[in-house]
Amino acid sequence: MKMNYENQWNELADIKDELAQRDWFMGTSGNLAIKVENSPLSFLVTASGKDKRKRTSEDFLLVEQNGLPVEETTLKPSAETLLHCKVFQQSKAGCCLHVHTVANNVISELFSEEREVTFKEQELIKAWGKWGQEDSLTIPIIYNYAHIPRLAEEFGLHVNEDHGAVLIRNHGITVWGKNGFEAKKLLEACEFLFQYKITLLQTKRMELFN
Numbered sequence: 001m002k003m004n005y006e007n008q009w010n011e012l013a014d015i016k017d018e019l020a021q022r023d024w025f026m027g028t029s030g031n032l033a034i035k036v037e038n039s040p041l042s043f044l045v046t047a048s049g050k051d052k053r054k055r056t057s058e059d060f061l062l063v064e065q066n067g068l069p070v071e072e073t074t075l076k077p078s079a080e081t082l083l084h085c086k087v088f089q090q091s092k093a094g095c096c097l098h099v100h101t102v103a104n105n106v107i108s109e110l111f112s113e114e115r116e117v118t119f120k121e122q123e124l125i126k127a128w129g130k131w132g133q134e135d136s137l138t139i140p141i142i143y144n145y146a147h148i149p150r151l152a153e154e155f156g157l158h159v160n161e162d163h164g165a166v167l168i169r170n171h172g173i174t175v176w177g178k179n180g181f182e183a184k185k186l187l188e189a190c191e192f193l194f195q196y197k198i199t200l201l202q203t204k205r206m207e208l209f210n
Contacts, residue, residue: 005036008044009060011180012095016052016059018184019099024191025052029100030172031078032060034180035088041065043088047075065089082152083174090159093176095183100172103194108141108167110201116140117167119193127189128163139190144171165190 012034016025024030030052033045044060045067046052052059062070065088067081080098087096111117119125120136128137140158145151155174158166163182165175173190177183 005044005062008034008036012044013055013059015095015097015180015184016046017055019097019187020053024099024101026100028052031080031084031098033081033084033088033096035094036062041088042070043084045081045084046078048078049076079148080151080174082148083155086152086156086159087174087176090156091164091176092162092178093183094178095180096174096176097183097187098172098174099187101191101194103191103198104167104173105170106198107194108169108171108173110198112141112169114141117197119197122193122196124189124192124196127185137193139165139167139173141167141169144169 012032016032019025028049028051031046033043036042036044042062042064045063047058047061050059058075061073061075061077063077063081064070065085067077067085069077083098084096087093107117116138118136118138125135125137130137142154142158145154151168155166158164163177163186165173165186167173173187175183175187175190177186
């Protein structure tokens with residue numbers, strides 16, 4: 001590991017450890033990225049196929065603006081690296097997190113026809129700076145294209161701010177923020193809101209049939 005990105009490496013490793021404790025990396029799924037340099041753009045991204053519950057010297061690799069390795073390595077960037085490329089190319093975000101959970105997959109399926117899910121009058125939308133009584137948080141849902149460049153193209157249409165989130169139908173969620181702390185905070189808020197929405201819908205359904 002080179003000293004010029006040791007701090008970013010350790011920050012991303014700490015985030016990975018914490019999310020792993022939540023069981024958000026089932027079956028080696030999910031990927032994380034953190035910016036190292038603005039110009040030329042470079043960032044650390046999780047290596048493909050690794051057990052993210054373990055902390056090793058091969059967890060991440062340095063890639064350039066198009067997702068290609070900067071240094072000689074046998075490691076391969078995560079499959080969704082092009083999504084992280086879009087975030088860092090189109091915003092000033094410093095960290096981008098992508099996880100697959102049951103809750104975010106279910107929500108993306110339940111609201112797939114609407115192509116978005118909206119939360120209002122929920123305390124956790126304050127994580128997004130939504131403090132007003134009438135404020136709401138809307139998260140877009142995009143189709144899960146198997147062709148990653150096509151998926152990245154569709155995803156990129158929703159990267160319009162320095163923080164944000166996009167659900168991929170039956171795939172997962174990608175969240176980004178100005179730094180690792182903000183990205184993790186927004187991800188946690190999203191997962192809480194998803195679980196809340198699912199629980200509420202289940203409760204209402206039970207009441208309907210009782």
